[in-house]
Amino acid sequence: MGKLFFPKMAAGNLVRNRRFVFPYLLTGIITVAMFYNITFLAWHQEIRNMPGGDTIPAIMYLGTIVVGIFSIIFLLYTNSFLIKRRHKEIGLYNILGMSKRHIAVVLLWETLYTCLVTIVGGILLGILLSKLLLLLLYKILFFTVQFGFSVNFTSVAVTAALFAGIYLVALMRNLLHVSLSKP
Numbered sequence: 001m002g003k004l005f006f007p008k009m010a011a012g013n014l015v016r017n018r019r020f021v022f023p024y025l026l027t028g029i030i031t032v033a034m035f036y037n038i039t040f041l042a043w044h045q046e047i048r049n050m051p052g053g054d055t056i057p058a059i060m061y062l063g064t065i066v067v068g069i070f071s072i073i074f075l076l077y078t079n080s081f082l083i084k085r086r087h088k089e090i091g092l093y094n095i096l097g098m099s100k101r102h103i104a105v106v107l108l109w110e111t112l113y114t115c116l117v118t119i120v121g122g123i124l125l126g127i128l129l130s131k132l133l134l135l136l137l138y139k140i141l142f143f144t145v146q147f148g149f150s151v152n153f154t155s156v157a158v159t160a161a162l163f164a165g166i167y168l169v170a171l172m173r174n175l176l177h178v179s180l181s182k183p
């Protein structure tokens with residue numbers, strides 16, 4: 001088998017199963033964007049200069065923890081739903097001669113594609129929405145609006161690390177599912 005066989009097969013699987021994969025990608029992107037925006041507001045410097053600027057970041061830190069836990073549970077649940085829908089397909093690959101190791105490589109590539117799309121798409125969507133949320137927060141608190149646009153790279157790094165970890169756990173669960181399955 002060529003070097004590009006498994007990446008092409010993984011991409012083809014994602015396209016063929018787009019009816020189930022697209023909602024999974026969409027929920028992943030929205031979850032990443034939501035987590036990025038909460039961390040952006042928690043670590044934004046201008047918020048600390050507001051009246052009561054010490055309490056808003058504290059509340060946002062708690063929100064970061066809650067959204068992070070929600071993200072872990074939600075994405076692992078939707079991943080388990082997706083892998084259960086593909087149980088017959090994976091069994092068919094095994095019957096047709098693919099070893100469990102080859103199926104694991106295909107699942108690795110699928111998870112890598114999914115991870116990249118959701119993290120990059122979610123962070124980009126989060127960056128676009130972050131200014132809108134900041135303006136909304138300023139409007140609610142009657143604070144003067146500062147002109148400018150900023151990206152918090154700490155929030156980007158924390159968001160990317162958390163969701164890469166979530167997708168790594170999802171991959172491990174999928175590989176365990178494949179190793180325990182029987183054709």
